[in-house]
Amino acid sequence: MTDKAVPAAELYTDEFAADPYPAFAKLRTDSPVCPVTSPRFDSFLITRFEDAKAALNDPRLSKDLYGPGDHYLRIFGPNSAGLNKNMLNSDPPEHSRLRQVTGRAFAPRRIEALRPRVAEIVSGLLDKVEPQGKADLMRDFAIPLPMLVVSELLGIPRTDNDNVLEWTQVIRESGSSGRPPAEEKARVQEAQAWLHGYLQDLVTAKRAEPGDDMVSMLISACDEEGVLSERELVSTAFLLLFAGHQTTADFIGNAMVALLTNPEQLALLRKTPELLPHAIEELLRFDGPLPVASPRVATEDLEYQGVRIPEGSIVGVVINSANHDSAQFEDGDRLDLTRERGPHLGFGHGVHYCLGVSLARMEAQIGIGALLRRLPGLALSVPVDKLRRLPAASPFRGLIELPVHFTA
Structure with a gap:
């Protein structure tokens, strides 16, 4: 076992983007708490299941990137300040306050409706x-x-959907356009600025004409209850917009690739569609859309697996590695839709457990179920290793394109 630092350029390769799981397996064996160096910031990756579960609920690992040290500047850059001051990047009690407000919109009865x-x-x-x-x-x-779905929940007019989708995809696909780095950075900054301005305008419109939507609910929490600041209001709307579609979209894409490259499992699911809710959990464990949990910062010196993590270090909990850990999941690199359901970390753990879990599960179940019913003979149109994916260093694991053919 070693705690030798790994340069990010050696880890985040094209091969890693296509299939990160061999690299994760090596890290779990050789360096379960791995220092990683990069030009922007250094970090520690935690890769084993039990360590990952503990770290996700460790109060010494702060999510408040806007606290002392302004870690968000290192991670996201200065243009993120208007969009990322939300519950994802906060600790209790601020996190508890923000989550309670937002959680009203995700009440099980409301989602089921x-x-x-x-x-x-x-x-x-x-x-x-x-x-x-x-x-x-x-x-x-x-x-x-x-x-x-999330646009309707937020109250975004249908006439704006195409523009909102275009700019969110600029952020999602950052690093994959082939543009020079400076031009790519400028394009992302332009997208951030556009979305920030759009959401501010949406808040103004909803203040004048409130509706039965999430943005109107957040405005009420800000103006009438005083439990949200204006900055938190806009930032929370951005979080709901981006998190509400990004991870679900990537999960559906990853899940379909997993099924199409495991034909016996696909046949099993077609034959026994009642297995679908269980299959969704296994597909999420097998190839989730968020390989590394959003960053945490050590508020004091820590030790995991005998490796010292100094105060102020950025820590990444590698969810997709933990979910393949053979100490937790027998033959964890194998897709098995009949696997006994275990406590995977695909939706996180602890106080930051995914708020939109019920909605994500519903969309995946309905969407994947319909694809299997309505598109017979569904197959990839290119070899799996030729699929265009998001860059290896992206915070998301997903596809840019997923070309398929089927019997019309």
Whole structure:
């Protein structure tokens, strides 16, 4: 076992983007708490299940990147300040206050009431895809599905959906456009500025004409209850917009690749569709959309697996590595839809456990179920190693394109 630092350039390669799991397995064996160096910031990666679970709930690992040290500047850059002051980047009691406000919109009864509308959106998307005999499942289905759902939840007018989607995708696909780094950075900053301005304008519009939507609810919490600041209001709206569609879109894409490259598991799910809710959990464990949990900062000197993590260090909990740990999941690198359901970390753990878990599960179940029912003979149109993916250093694991063909 070694705690020798690994340069990020050696870890985040094209091969890693295609399949990070061999590298994760090596880290779990050789360096379960691995120092990683990069030009922007150094960090420690925690890769084993028990360590990851403990770290996700360790109060000494702070999510408040805006506290002492302004760690957000190192991680996100100065243009993030207006969009990232939200519950994702905060600790109790601030986190508890923000989560309580936002949690009202995710009450189980409210989410379950969305089921017919989610099914309607899925059906509408597939009505366009089905006659073609081929599709890009990311562009035509996986990305627009959760985007349409979260836009309606937030109260974004349908006429604005295309522009909002375009700018969020600029951020999502950062690093994959082939532009020079300076031009790419400027493009992302432009997207951040546009989204910040758009959400401010949306708040202004909803103040004048409130509705039964999340933004109007947040405005009430800000103006009438005084439990949200204006900055927190806009930032929380951005978090709900981005987190509400990004991870679900990437999960649906990853799940379909997993099924299409494991034909016996695909056949099993087609034969026993009642297995779908259980299958969603295994697919999330197998190849989740958020490989590393959002950054944490050590508030004091720590030690994990005998490795000292100095105060002020940035720590990444590698969820996708933990979810393949053979000490927790037998033959963890194998997809098994009949696997006994275990406590995977795909939705996180502790106080930052995913708030939108019920909605994400519903969208995935309805969406993937409909794909399997309505697109017979579904298959990849390119070899799996030729799929275009997000860059290895992206905080997300997802696809840029997912070309498929099927029987029209």
